[in-house]
Amino acid sequence: MPLFIDRRLNPRDKNFGNRQRFLRRARERVKEAVDRVVRERGIADAGKGAAVSIPAGGIDEPQFHHSDTTGDRRRPLPGNKTFVAGDLIDKPEGGGGEGRGKQASDSGEAEDPFVFALTADEFLDILFEDLELPDLVKASLKDTTSKEPRRAGYSNDGVTPNLNVLRTMRFSLSRRLALRRPTEAKVKLLADEVEKLQALQADCLLDAKGQQRLRDAVEEMQGLKKLQRAIPYIDPVDLRYNRFEPKPTPRAKAVMFCLMDVSGSMGEREKDLAKRFFILLHLFLRRKYDRVDLVFIRHTHEAKEVDEQEFFYSRESGGTIVSAALTKMLEVLRARYSVADWNVYCAQASDGDNSSSDTARCINMLASEILPLCQYYAYIEILDEHDGFSEEAGKELWRGYRLLKPKAANFAMKHVARRADIYPVFRELFAKQPAKGAAK
Template sequence: MAMLQQIIDRRLSGKNKSIGNRERFLRRYRGQIRDAVRKAVSGRGIRDLERSEDITLPRRDVSEPVFGHGPGGNREYVHPGNQEYLKGDRIARPPGGGSGKGKGSGEAGDSGEGDDDFVFTLTREEFMQVFFEDLALPHLVRTQLAEVPEWKSHRAGFKSDGNPSSLHVVRSMRGALARRIALGGEGRIALHRLEAELLRLELEPGADEPPASERIAALKAEIAEVRRTAKHVPYIDPIDLRFRNRVRVPVPSAKAVMFCLMDVSGSMDESRKDMSKRFFMLLYLFLTRHYEKIELVFIRHHTQAQEVSEEEFFRATETGGTVVSSALVLMEEIVRARYP
């Protein structure tokens, strides 16, 4: 009988073997996670969009169905640690209600037990994915927001292969010298020892007679062999070559200033303010892909315009009419004064 086998390829999962379970969990509780991300976005600043977030789900939302005994019937339970009662004993009801579910007159204590909410951390990529899904952006726009158009080449040490034009001569010669010193160290020690012994025998009387003459001839042969072996060590070897290593790193192009203008008259309710905040976050995220430093200027207006902080820009409530030109005039004045 043939057996059905299922092979799961986890080579792309890296060390995180539970990534499949995590993805299923995110799909299952997509609605609760989306609501939690909305609340997180409303409490964040524009500059704090790209970071992870701790998501809290109520215990009732992640509860699993379980099988249990229905009410009624005769059942026997085994309770550990019982040293007072025997089978068939009748246990009296606790006086004063106690901690049961009856209508007691006791007060709830401050050290009772309960179920904690389920808390887990959304990574930066997961948070941004839910944020984009909530905005209902096309996939092409998401790709454009994630790209970095400009690259710059930076030096990153040396490598053992490369183009001849990137050869570092000094570093290569230094490596070759170190290799020759390391390989020829033992030979030089032996050569010095043999030469010292040869000089000592030549200065002794009777050096021309055997056995001194035979020993001198043997020493000369060994010295010649050691010198011949030392010449076989190449002056420079391919393993000595070092080339300049350069890597491409993303570099934003320049500085920019982002003006956030919003009407705070009575017609702007909380839903419209939340929509405008999401738009400003999306615009700031786009600018961070193209500029190194971004300065934010917040201008709110009704009949009159004024520059405020980010907290006042989204939280403060005012009433009045709507005169958009006042905000445009103030923005032009700020541009001329600060950014000529």
């Protein structure tokens, strides 16, 4: 008598601990790989999990083994077709045994990179590690949008409360028609006739023809009843249930404008910091909105709407006129995103250079036109890594925007020199959240 045990409900993730150990061990490598992925990826995809490839060093498990390139050995192989004893066969290029597809590298000592998939959570954990997000925020960022069941057609099975009576009856009817199931009315008609004839017979008023008719009618009625029993009124195949599918709850749409100064003074480091900032904002928005559109506007002395690739990777030289970007943004906003339907977020990254006459224009535009339309406007000024922070340390644009800050609640500005500085920009945003209620 064997013992049957159902283990399926046992706690899962038995290997979770080991997986964490492994990630910890490979942490540095994984971080490099994640950084690489972030650089290569679009903002909108950054929050997903990723397959990362890390070199095997540090996580390899060395063992003594024979080297394939020394000594003599015999290899028995199946599937001979044409060889006879004594045949000579050229060795394949680059060593390795015949037919051993797996051992492309000689001696098996090459360090193949170890490729594996990080879950979205693990990915974000590592991505945010240097951003110093508090756990609460991390959790809320990872939080998937809530799902609501929505009608999605019909299915053949389900629970009784979901039974769709109309559909079920329709199938039942068509089946009964197709199989010629006698209707209740027909049987009733016949039964009435039988009853009438029987009443007549009881009074001995029935002639021979009537007798015959009675026998036929009884027989017919029995036949019909038998048929009715054989063909059920409702068969399991008729049953149809309403099907529900979890769908994300509908929420308002948001558009996120990314504005960046791309004049010569913005280097790789500056752009990388800006990108992380944009990613974070995008993740935050995606958590709140079903649909987040991204608009990339870069500017030198003139502004252009570009795709993401160009936004981060192409270089352009020229002076710096920030108001050009703001004008462009307004133009796109008016053309494509009606403020009634869209929540508007704007993130601007710059090294702070601008001409002083233009700064005044910017402030004007922001205060009078842009900020009233925006949910939130974030400005980050990217400093040199060694620059100290102080409110006064900023460049032209910073000094100008400072005047704006007290007046506008939805305006935030921060200095950023390292990754760790990025988060505080968000603190304000999160702090404001209950009051502002992002979704309209």
